[in-house]
Every structure is written in structure tokens, then in C-alpha cells.
Amino acid sequence: MKIIIGSDHCGIELKQGVVAELSKEFQIKDVGTNSLAGCDYPDYALAVAESVALGESDAGVLICKTGIGMSMTANRFQNVRAALCATVEDAVLTRQHNAANVLCISSQNVSFDYALEMIRAFMATPVDMDERHVRRRWKLERAGRLSDVSGLMKDDPEVYAAIKAQTVQEDTEINLIASENTSSRACREAAGSVLMNKYAEGYPGKRWYSGCLPVDAAEELACKRACELFGADHANVQPHCGSAANMAVYFATIKPGDTILSMSLDQGGHLSHGSPVNFSGKYYNIVPYTVNKDTEMLDYDELEKQALEVKPAILLTGASAYPRKIDFKRVREICDKVGCIMMVDMAHIAGLIAGGAHESPVPYADFVTTTTHKTLGGPRGGMVLCKEKWAKALDSAVFPGMQGGPLENIIAAKAVVFREWMMPEKKGYAQQVVKNCAVLCKTVQDRGYRIVSGGTDNHLFLVDVKSSKGITGKEAAAALDAAGIVVNKNTIPYDTESPFKTSGIRIGTASVTTRGMKEPEMLKIGTWIADVLDDITNTVVQERVKEEAAKLVAGFPVP
């Protein structure tokens, strides 16, 4: 076992004795100090804490006069749990219960022989994996997930209050918003990092400002990982959001007034696919396609017929509220027949594609746009992938075409998330999202609710609450909200209600799956949804569900 050890000038004598004695039993790395001259204890605590946090050492030992300053410094590092111990029993218990990985010793209060005994006991004691200790350690590590922002508490209490309220909401409610997910702490650390201080107009190696080496490294990682993860020729990770990613493709390829064939907003498309209130609808000639009225699914023969008639410059597929798989190979055939650009907006399903739970459009499409914050679970942002021949046009369209300096902190967070997707821990996540969605959908359907298109192949489904219960999507979402279940109202194809009321609600399983929920939890949640929607005026049911929901989510901590 590897021990990393450090001390200040007061602890040097004890430290040297320990190193000499224990080198026979352990592999010991001594980070100093090596002289009796006065030194600063935090420097040595930092060296030990870093090594333990990185997992380079199995444990650390820190010695100073009291051991207190050492433990305080080491405990500032995430994943470091430094314990100041005075007895062998302390060392054993803190190992078992707190999974302490740094032992701090007072050179003033502990004798040489006793220090050896404490270190040996500490190293020999396994961590107790009992459920209650695991739970408590999770609470210890995250301080109610507020340790991320604890500095703000004092520096800006009003903003802190907003962040705390969001934290509590995430902790206590069931989030079924299909366009949301829950980011990792690593992602949030990168997003909140000093990389936000840098202006970096241009691209890595070709910036308009000096001092860009650190952000170049982050952006190169993001591009390289995106290409690897999705098998793309080229990635531009600078778009600030999904709408900007779509804008970049239009700017790179077509002129104002040119024709885009896309799914309209009320059928499941996105604002930036040509809605009249959006720039896309104002500057381009938008021809909408629809789903088949009976099946509520895409009809590729119809789409082909329409495309050959319309002759669009771009055929755009991908949607915000389409619960079925999209046949990208078939779409490519249509684009080839028409001779138009194939553009796929995978904003919603990017995570399913990264995890292999949905066919990838990347081999087929000229351009693939996405957000990085939906099923992908990263920071709020956008990205465009394209074939090599479009790389230059795309990059110029983003900068200087439509954006100034990129958000390098967010780009770094994108890089973090792309790496997470390549880790073994992530294997199976996308499949579980889809499985969970199927079970949740079926549970609600079995209670007599009409599901748009009769089911789902991906992470979301639409419930037609109007035809099922005579209520609007707005009313349904409000009732569920009161019961601690968060969904959104959504139009359904050929909706007769206004977009403010809607006939449907949209339900997605990315966020609950990130929290670790599986099929049994989906059965419960589906039952609660039906219980609430069966009688949206029944506040007793809402209260009951809210209580049960809070109990359920308590067992599935947010990352």
C-alpha cells in the first residue's frame, strides 16, 4: 500500500522516524519538509491532499504541532477526508465510518511509538460499506450539494438563495422534463472555472488574443472527444446554444430566402427549425412537413414525395417532441434524390446516440447539430458536427459570422462530459433511459391514457390528456407540479388547443435515470401520474403523491 506523508518543521522529527520505521511495511512517498527551517504547513497539506484526491496514494499522513492546520487544509479538497486523531480507536473509527483517507497527527501530543500504532491501525482498517455510513458519507462530501457554492453564501446571499432553491427542488422533486438532465459535479466545476476569464475569438492556434494556450488545450480536447464519441470528421463546439448551432449551419450553407424543409413546431419540431416568430422563419422560406395523421409517425414515402416537389436546399430532421426513432439512412436516400443538404438536429437524442441506444445520424448527415444539456447531460450549450468538406464554412459561420468570443469554461465542461460518455460507468445508461421510458409510458397507458403514436422508442413520450380526460396540458402539468412531479405542457400533432394550453404533456426519463432509478421506480411514478391526472382537482391525492415522491427521490441522490 502507498502512503504519502508530509509535515512542517514542527513535525519533521516524528515524520522522519515514521518514514524510517514504516518503509519496510509500506511504499512511502515523503513530500517534505526536509529542513528545520520554518515553513508553511498548507504547502505540504496541499501536496498530500492532491495525491490522495487523484488516487495516486492509498492514504496520506500529515504531521504538524497540533495536526489541526494540516487537517483543515487537506479537507478543502473534494474526495479528501482528513481526520485528526489522538487515539488508535479514533483512527479505526474514522476509517470505518468516515472513510478517512488522510491521518493527521499532532507531534506535540503523540509519541513516536503511538504514532506508528495509529498509522498501522488506520491502514489495516477497511471502510464500512453499511448503508447508513454510505449515506452519511455522501452527505458529508456534498454538504447538501451546497459545498459547490458555499463561498457565495457570504459574497452574494441573494444569488445563493436562488441556487439553494434549485438544489432543494432537484433533491425533492421528480424531474420528468424531457429536455433536461442532471449534470455531474465535474461538469459544473469546469463550467464555473477561471476559463471564463479568457477572451479567445478564433480557434485553437489561430486566436485574436494572446495567452490562449490553456483555453486552446480545453477546446482541442472538446473537439477531439466530440469527434471520437460521435465518429465525426469535424466538430465546432463554440455555439452558445442549440439554436445558435442551427443558425451556424444555415449561415454556412444557404442564403436568406432559400428553402428549408423541416418539421413544424406544433408537430414536434423546434423554434429554430423555422417558426415564424424565430429568425429561422423570418429569413428562410420554410416548408413544414408533418407526421401521418393516423400513426402520428413520420411517413418517409410522403416525406420523399414532398421533398421532390419542394426541392429544399436543406432537409432538416430531428425534433423536440417526437417519441419515435428516426430512420436516418432513409432520410439520406431522400436527400440524395433531391440533391439537398441533409441536416439532423439531434439535440434531444444526442445522449441516446452517444450511448448506442439510437441509430447515429453522423455517418449519413452533412451536418449534425445538438445541444449538450439534454440527454447528453452536460452544460447548457450547442455543437455542430459536419463532414470535412463543410468544416471551413461552418467555422467561419460561427466565428466571425455570428459569435464573438466563445465560452471557454462551457467548452471545457463539454469536454468533461464527452469524456464521461467514454467511461465504462456510462455503459448502459442510455439503454436504461429508453427502458425506463417504455415502462413509464406503458404504466400511464395502461391506466387509460392515450399516448401519441401509441408508445415510445426513445427517452420521451407524449400523453394526450385532452382526449383521455378532457383536460388541457396546462392543467395537467399544474396538477402534477403540485404533486412534486415536474413535466411540461406540449402540443400534440394536429392539436386543437392553443400552444399556451395544449392537449398534451411531454414526459422524459433522462434525469431520473441519471439519479439511478430503474423500472420499479417507473412503475411507481407512472401510477402516481395517473392517480393525479384521474382527478386534477383532488388535492388530497396531490399531497399524498408529493409525500411519497419526496420519500422516493431521497433514495436517489442527485449527482
Ligand SMILES: *Cc1c(COP(=O)(O)O)cnc(C)c1O
Ligand atoms: C432544445 C432544442 C434546440 C435548442 O435549444 P436551445 O435552447 O437553443 O439550446 C434545438 N433543436 C432541438 C430539436 C431542440 O429540442
